[in-house]
Amino acid sequence: MESIGVLLACPMNSYLEQQLDKRFKLYRFWTVPDKSSFLASHKDSIQAVVGNAAAGADAELIEALPKLEIVASFSVGLDKIDLTKCKEKGIRVTNTPDVLTEDVADLAIGLMLAVLRKLCESDRYVRSGKWKRGDYVLTTKFTGKKVGIIGLGRIGMAIAKRAEAFSCPISYYSRTEKPEIKYKYYPSVVELAAHCDILVVACPLTKETHHIINREVINAMGPKGVLINIGRGPHVDEPELVSALVERRLGGAGLDVFENEPYVPEELFGLDNVVLLPHVGSGTVETRQAMADLVIGNLEAHFQKKPLLTPVV
Amino acid sequence: MESIGVLMACPMNPYLEQELHKRFTLHRFWKVPDKSTFLTTHCNSIRAVVGNASAGADAQLIEALPKLEIVASFSVGLDKIDLAKCKEKGIRVTNTPDVLTEDVADLAIGLMLAVLRKLCESDRYVRSGKWKKGNYMLTTKFTGKRVGIIGLGRIGMAIAKRAEAFSCPISYHSRTEKTETKYKYYPSVVELAANCDILVVACSLTEETRHIVNRKVIDALGAKGVLINIGRGPHVDEPELVSALVERRIGGAGLDVFEHEPEVPEELFGLDNVVLLPHVGSGTVETRKAMADLVLGNLEAHFLNKPLLTPVV
Numbered sequence: 001m002e003s004i005g006v007l008l009a010c011p012m013n014s015y016l017e018q019q020l021d022k023r024f025k026l027y028r029f030w031t032v033p034d035k036s037s038f039l040a041s042h043k044d045s046i047q048a049v050v051g052n053a054a055a056g057a058d059a060e061l062i063e064a065l066p067k068l069e070i071v072a073s074f075s076v077g078l079d080k081i082d083l084t085k086c087k088e089k090g091i092r093v094t095n096t097p098d099v100l101t102e103d104v105a106d107l108a109i110g111l112m113l114a115v116l117r118k119l120c121e122s123d124r125y126v127r128s129g130k131w132k133r134g135d136y137v138l139t140t141k142f143t144g145k146k147v148g149i150i151g152l153g154r155i156g157m158a159i160a161k162r163a164e165a166f167s168c169p170i171s172y173y174s175r176t177e178k179p180e181i182k183y184k185y186y187p188s189v190v191e192l193a194a195h196c197d198i199l200v201v202a203c204p205l206t207k208e209t210h211h212i213i214n215r216e217v218i219n220a221m222g223p224k225g226v227l228i229n230i231g232r233g234p235h236v237d238e239p240e241l242v243s244a245l246v247e248r249r250l251g252g253a254g255l256d257v258f259e260n261e262p263y264v265p266e267e268l269f270g271l272d273n274v275v276l277l278p279h280v281g282s283g284t285v286e287t288r289q290a291m292a293d294l295v296i297g298n299l300e301a302h303f304q305k306k307p308l309l310t311p312v313v
Numbered sequence: 314m315e316s317i318g319v320l321m322a323c324p325m326n327p328y329l330e331q332e333l334h335k336r337f338t339l340h341r342f343w344k345v346p347d348k349s350t351f352l353t354t355h356c357n358s359i360r361a362v363v364g365n366a367s368a369g370a371d372a373q374l375i376e377a378l379p380k381l382e383i384v385a386s387f388s389v390g391l392d393k394i395d396l397a398k399c400k401e402k403g404i405r406v407t408n409t410p411d412v413l414t415e416d417v418a419d420l421a422i423g424l425m426l427a428v429l430r431k432l433c434e435s436d437r438y439v440r441s442g443k444w445k446k447g448n449y450m451l452t453t454k455f456t457g458k459r460v461g462i463i464g465l466g467r468i469g470m471a472i473a474k475r476a477e478a479f480s481c482p483i484s485y486h487s488r489t490e491k492t493e494t495k496y497k498y499y500p501s502v503v504e505l506a507a508n509c510d511i512l513v514v515a516c517s518l519t520e521e522t523r524h525i526v527n528r529k530v531i532d533a534l535g536a537k538g539v540l541i542n543i544g545r546g547p548h549v550d551e552p553e554l555v556s557a558l559v560e561r562r563i564g565g566a567g568l569d570v571f572e573h574e575p576e577v578p579e580e581l582f583g584l585d586n587v588v589l590l591p592h593v594g595s596g597t598v599e600t601r602k603a604m605a606d607l608v609l610g611n612l613e614a615h616f617l618n619k620p621l622l623t624p625v626v
Contacts, residue, residue, distance in 0.1 A: 102456035102457070102479075102480075106454070110426035110427065110430055110432050110455075111432075113427075114426075114432050117420060119427050119590065120436045120437075124433075126590065131574075131575040131591040135596075138598045139593070139598070140599070141415065142416075142419045143418075162479060165474055165475045261444075262444040264439055269440045275436050276440065277435045278435055278438055279448075280435055280452070283451050284451055284452050284453055284454040286454040
């Protein structure tokens, strides 16, 4: 398979890069000085694209690669791939579901605890020597807080299971009600927001869910509400969120994703009721290895004409 | 009851202080310039002492207060109270069990997530602008890690229940095996440490459990092991722990308590595998109010000759 051209959209994982380089003819898109010349010269040899949460395969790239057969994403999210165009052209698409579910759910709970109990702030308090001058402020109990989940897929369900162990009543919003689930369903995000203490974004990013957290939802959450985003930055109207946090119209936020990563609004840096993470949801050694193996496995299956492991299209 | 003298050992909670002041003649021990003179002058009017995790009623204080009838602790831990002396003199002792169990268990899980997923470090990474220069390192998955609990009382059980939701196999050590639980018992702390990934201290501090986490236990826990202490600082041989962390002989630690609070060994401040909290285990608005009400309720019950709410002695 060493003659098969694979285009790696951006740096994402050394092990994956190394494995792709061993098995295929690997092109590192980010090292190319002139992307359009590169595409013009190599368009007939590239049969696969490997993308992730940061970069994938938009319509323009797909059009530029007439021999493209498969887009394998090193992520579960598909928002950087033009799925319609892929379907239209018969291009297969794979992602990395399941293997990262637990890590992302763990991080969501970690963010809830970190925001409500001000873990990072208190750690800073100790390291700065302030504890010698007085005790830290009282924070808010996590157990029993009402958790509202937007999107009750694999990750949403894993978050719910964990939160239940803390006696958190669970409610959710999704495109359709899931009658087999015992959690309380709300037919709109605003109603969900009005009836929970902690609102978690756990749905895919699509045109419909862009800015699903908007001013109305933030208002419904109120000054004690806490937003947790482990989805995609564009799920949230970021300027609205920032002003709500700065003006204390919202109680707090735990954010692993932002609209323009790696840029994070600096107005947030001075707040003690936010926890800001550099998109580490699936960022453990164990999980990234499993994700890489899934990408490689899908590519090999495709080029050996075997069934794909985790096809989306 | 306004003539009853109550000695408050140290500042602990404004609401509690205010209520004690309203109902009794409150003496704030930390404001007294000369403690021995004070005790001589007031030894016949003080009938109750209110203590906490920092200060309680040792043999010397008990001997100095011949009219002492009850020691009510604003904590569940009793290590600052000379229980033997209280028993001997027929002095009642109360604490605040149950109301703080969930907060402390929540914090233990928060510490585990914060240490394994480096939450505080990654939050620092974002706020320092480093994310613009590159992604954060990979961390370690929490789900499925083996959790070993020293002390399977109320708090230990609450920690186990939460960790189970993350598919963590649970094992424990306690003075006697608890045949009614399904968790795996180890007859020694060293064996427990050798067979778990995350070791949590959740037992009471007594003469027997002082330095229960010593060099041998730290060695058994090993270079990938993580220690979580939500008990008392003296449970751990702190210098041994510090050198093990600095020399990377142990994987990491999440500590809410220290041997000489509020002093924290500064060698820890430069480490990225520790989370240091200023003894905030029960430090939420909700729980401290519930604890204060329990202290007040116990004192009132005692002086009204009614059954104590949460007696220990």
